[in-house]
Amino acid sequence: MQKQEILDNLKQRFKDDIIDFFDKSPRRLYVGIKPEALVKISTYVFKDLGARFNIASGIDCRRHIEILYHFTFDDINLTVSLRVILSRDTPRIDSLAKTFEAANWIEREMHELLGIDFTGHPDLRKLLLPENWPDGSYPLRYDYKEWDKDAIRDRGV
Amino acid sequence: MSKKTIVPIGPYHPLQEEPEFFTLTVEGERVVDIDVRIGYNHRGIEKLSESKTFDQSTFLVERICGICSTSHPFALVEAVEDISGIEIPLRAQYIRTIIAEGERIHSHLLWLGLAGHFLGYNTVYMWAWKLREEILDVMEILSGNRNNYAMFKPGGVRRDIKSEDIPVVLKKIDSIIPTLEMLKKAIADDPVLHARTKGVGILTKEEAIDYSALGPVARASGVAKDVRKNSPYAAYDKVDWQIIVTPNGDVFDKLLLRVLEAFESIKILKACLTALPQGEIDAGIKNIPSGEGIGRIEAPRGECFHYVRSDGTNRPVRHKVRAPTFMNLPTYKATVVGETISDATIILAAIDPCYCCTERLAVRDIKGKHLYNGQNLVKLSQEKTERIRKKYGQK
Numbered sequence: 001m002q003k004q005e006i007l008d009n010l011k012q013r014f015k016d017d018i019i020d021f022f023d024k025s026p027r028r029l030y031v032g033i034k035p036e037a038l039v040k041i042s043t044y045v046f047k048d049l050g051a052r053f054n055i056a057s058g059i060d061c062r063r064h065i066e067i068l069y070h071f072t073f074d075d076i077n078l079t080v081s082l083r084v085i086l087s088r089d090t091p092r093i094d095s096l097a098k099t100f101e102a103a104n105w106i107e108r109e110m111h112e113l114l115g116i117d118f119t120g121h122p123d124l125r126k127l128l129l130p131e132n133w134p135d136g137s138y139p140l141r142y143d144y145k146e147w148d149k150d151a152i153r154d155r156g157v
Numbered sequence: 158m159s160k161k162t163i164v165p166i167g168p169y170h171p172l173q174e175e176p177e178f179f180t181l182t183v184e185g186e187r188v189v190d191i192d193v194r195i196g197y198n199h200r201g202i203e204k205l206s207e208s209k210t211f212d213q214s215t216f217l218v219e220r221i222c223g224i225c226s227t228s229h230p231f232a233l234v235e236a237v238e239d240i241s242g243i244e245i246p247l248r249a250q251y252i253r254t255i256i257a258e259g260e261r262i263h264s265h266l267l268w269l270g271l272a273g274h275f276l277g278y279n280t281v282y283m284w285a286w287k288l289r290e291e292i293l294d295v296m297e298i299l300s301g302n303r304n305n306y307a308m309f310k311p312g313g314v315r316r317d318i319k320s321e322d323i324p325v326v327l328k329k330i331d332s333i334i335p336t337l338e339m340l341k342k343a344i345a346d347d348p349v350l351h352a353r354t355k356g357v358g359i360l361t362k363e364e365a366i367d368y369s370a371l372g373p374v375a376r377a378s379g380v381a382k383d384v385r386k387n388s389p390y391a392a393y394d395k396v397d398w399q400i401i402v403t404p405n406g407d408v409f410d411k412l413l414l415r416v417l418e419a420f421e422s423i424k425i426l427k428a429c430l431t432a433l434p435q436g437e438i439d440a441g442i443k444n445i446p447s448g449e450g451i452g453r454i455e456a457p458r459g460e461c462f463h464y465v466r467s468d469g470t471n472r473p474v475r476h477k478v479r480a481p482t483f484m485n486l487p488t489y490k491a492t493v494v495g496e497t498i499s500d501a502t503i504i505l506a507a508i509d510p511c512y513c514c515t516e517r518l519a520v521r522d523i524k525g526k527h528l529y530n531g532q533n534l535v536k537l538s539q540e541k542t543e544r545i546r547k548k549y550g551q552k
Contacts, residue, residue, distance in 0.1 A: 102367065106483075
């Protein structure tokens with residue numbers, strides 16, 4: 001399947017769910033989608049089109065939170081990134097971990113570092129941060145404040 | 158009915174060289190469930206990278222991992238070049254390939270040595286690490302460092318390869334081939350090794366796809382995916398080489414695959430050194446435009462993925478690092494369940510896990526890859542069984 005075919009297929013099947021396309025280069029494609037359509041589009045891309053899930057990357061954009069789900073079609077050398085925009089106050093999106101195991105850890109990571117709630121994730125325990133890390137303190141948010149006053153930090157002196 | 162027992166390993170366990178907490182649930186000798194708790198050395202490199210310039214960032218990410226220290230800067234510069242869309246000079250592309258392949262050989266040999274050690278084959282361990290020493294010498298001649306080569310910068314490489322060094326390096330590389338051949342034969346023909354690793358810890362092709370496993374782990378399960386072939390970067394499309402794929406997904410296939418891959422890497426390394434073109438080594442990037450870029454390269458353990466977003470200043474707004482072990486380590490769950498506890502070690506080792514990368518944490522001792530020694534674990538397991546026996550008054 002070629003890139004144009006993938007583009008046409010996506011456009012045809014999900015025309016109500018896709019917000020925009022950004023064809024950055026022959027090897028990169030960014031697709032803005034509605035958050036509620038994430039699971040069905042990802043399932044289609046992963047299971048039906050046979051793409052590989054690279055990773056997701058969450059970004060705090062100050063006004064909103066953005067997640068990019070990167071998929072790669074290895075045969076035709078194309079990386080498709082699905083972009084969803086979530087509200088910053090209650091970032092919530094359906095989990096992909098049930099659809100494919102590869103999304104399990106990264107959703108746990110985004111949950112603790114950015115405070116995104118993944119509905120339906122089987123196991124949203126902390127992955128990287130310690131157990132005593134307080135809820136509501138998210139290190140990758142731009143307004144993150146150091147909470148542990150007792151921690152020994154290297155101040156570079 | 159046998160009773161389930163939980164065997165906690167870590168986080169700070171004398172047999173582990175990096176802190177990681179494993180909870181094995183066993184029934185008798187058989188592992189029925191496993192849970193991994195990572196994060197004991199989380200350093201927050203992604204956050205730190207937001208405060209560094211693109212030039213400084215290459216040095217920062219180089220320190221994510223001590224074994225595959227070139228793969229992270231490589232992916233980062235690919236991502237930055239993806240943002241700006243520039244072509245780098247041909248000579249720089251070749252030099253990048255040479256450094257990356259040298260690193261792959263040393264990483265695979267290091268792993269081979271450790272695998273031998275786990276299985277009680279300390280001769281393999283000694284031989285493999287002796288060969289690795291030659292490769293480290295080669296890297297020292299080429300880059301000035303045995304590790305953390307500091308060769309990469311957005312737009313090219315920092316240091317040129319001197320033409321008078323090339324014959325010396327080629328001779329050194331040629332000198333390791335006979336010994337590596339011997340090791341390959343020893344692995345392929347040894348009946349004890351077969352008994353220990355064949356059919357152990359199988360990762361099926363379907364599971365490999367479901368977990369999106371990468372690199373040698375996926376290729377040993379018959380998934381022929383290699384970023385170097387699928388998405389050629391640097392000089393990988395300019396030299397002749399093959400993807401190595403083995404079909405069974407067990408520990409033996411992973412073992413053999415890495416040895417065969419080391420041969421392919423030697424081939425690429427020699428071809429690049431012989432055909433090294435003349436010219437500039439740096440495209441001289443002045444400004445990084447705003448935008449987002451993805452860098453994907455094949456590290457020794459699989460695809461290394463960097464996502465960088467720039468707002469037009471000299472620092473990234475967001476820098477996401479995804480190391481291959483982050484995708485490969487969860488496959489442990491699929492491979493180790495149902496196996497005996499004494500095989501758990503080698504199955505985990507077969508993934509070639511690198512916790513440093515997974516957590517973007519502190520550089521450890523270069524041996525910081527394996528968890529515990531197989532024999533000790535067997536002992537641990539036997540003691541545990543003994544304890545349970547005593548507890549329940551069974552014979």
